[in-house]
Amino acid sequence: MMRPVAKGLISIIRAFSNPNVAGILRLQTQWNSPSAFQNIRPLSMSLWPFSAQPRDFSLPNASWSPEMRRVYDHYIALCEVETIGGEKKTGPWRKLPSYNRTLKYAKGGTYLSKMIQSKARLFTRSIKEHGAAFEYVIFVNKQEKRCVCVFQAGRLLEGPPGHVHGGAIATMIDTVMGGLAACLSGPIMTANLNISYRSPITLGSVVLIHSALDHVEGRKTFLTCRVTSTDETKLHTEATALFVSINVGHLFGT
Numbered sequence: 225m226m227r228p229v230a231k232g233l234i235s236i237i238r239a240f241s242n243p244n245v246a247g248i249l250r251l252q253t254q255w256n257s258p259s260a261f262q263n264i265r266p267l268s269m270s271l272w273p274f275s276a277q278p279r280d281f282s283l284p285n286a287s288w289s290p291e292m293r294r295v296y297d298h299y300i301a302l303c304e305v306e307t308i309g310g311e312k313k314t315g316p317w318r319k320l321p322s323y324n325r326t327l328k329y330a331k332g333g334t335y336l337s338k339m340i341q342s343k344a345r346l347f348t349r350s351i352k353e354h355g356a357a358f359e360y361v362i363f364v365n366k367q368e369k370r371c372v373c374v375f376q377a378g379r380l381l382e383g384p385p386g387h388v389h390g391g392a393i394a395t396m397i398d399t400v401m402g403g404l405a406a407c408l409s410g411p412i413m414t415a416n417l418n419i420s421y422r423s424p425i426t427l428g429s430v431v432l433i434h435s436a437l438d439h440v441e442g443r444k445t446f447l448t449c450r451v452t453s454t455d456e457t458k459l460h461t462e463a464t465a466l467f468v469s470i471n472v473g474h475l476f477g478t
């Protein structure tokens with residue numbers, strides 16, 4: 225008889241592999257469809273095998289500075305455009321939801337939690353105190369194959385006195401570029417990440433992390449990234465990365 229853990233594992237691999245199941249790692253098909261990003265917001269409810277509605281951690285909270293909120297409002301406004309007749313319709317930008325875990329909400333999660341720590345959390349969403357670490361929200365532009373992340377670095381991310389740790393910056397760059405690569409190419413993993421730190425980022429400040437598709441070569445998706453001040457006059461960091469498309473079984477050693 226098959227053990228429950230094995231059953232759970234098989235069910236989640238099937239869910240990930242099922243072409244009818246569009247998840248956060250399977251946004252490629254949505255990207256190509258006319259209603260492409262309309263599906264992103266409700267994917268947890270209809271297409272992704274979540275059993276409960278997960279909390280979106282990228283919504284405004286009291287720790288957000290006025291600048292963070294201003295830039296957020298700017299991009300939210302770009303998510304909807306008004307037609308000549310005054311009607312509201314979907315704009316070129318979409319806000320990506322951000323959860324602290326995916327497996328917790330997936331079918332088979334109960335069994336899988338015996339294999340994969342049930343208390344595991346997405347690194348960038350693992351600190352509960354609002355504003356203490358990574359406060360961020362990602363907006364994707366489907367037409368231009370690029371995204372912008374609004375990032376406010378909290379006090380627990382200190383590296384040099386009063387400034388953000390290089391590893392925390394790398395984490396955000398990987399998260400943003402990985403998110404865009406997944407949108408474009410489906411399930412991927414970071415194979416290579418090159419970072420040039422050009423100027424330090426003040427702790428507590430808000431920066432923009434811009435990422436764009438460079439090119440795709442078979443299983444390889446190449447992206448570029450720039451971290452700038454919110455007025456885009458100051459360059460903080462530059463990066464290039466290679467993401468390799470994977471079969472999700474790769475994550476489970478099958």
Ligand SMILES: CCCCCCCC(=O)SCCNC(=O)CCNC(=O)[C@H](O)C(C)(C)COP(=O)(O)OP(=O)(O)OC[C@H]1O[C@@H](n2cnc3c(N)ncnc32)[C@H](O)[C@@H]1OP(=O)(O)O
Nearest residue numbers: 398399402403412413414415416442443444466468469470
């Ligand atoms: C919501 C939050 C999103 C966060 C996103 C964050 C994403 C992550 O951080 S992932 C975690 C960090 N990454 C990892 O742990 C990955 C570890 N590495 C691996 O698992 C594997 O090496 C993996 C999947 C990258 C590639 O392995 P595999 O599928 O066997 O591919 P492989 O055949 O070796 O390589 C495929 C192609 O990529 C190239 N390639 C692979 N690795 C590299 C590399 N480091 N540099 C350059 N090229 C590479 C190969 O040369 C090959 O090219 P070609 O097809 O032209 O010959």
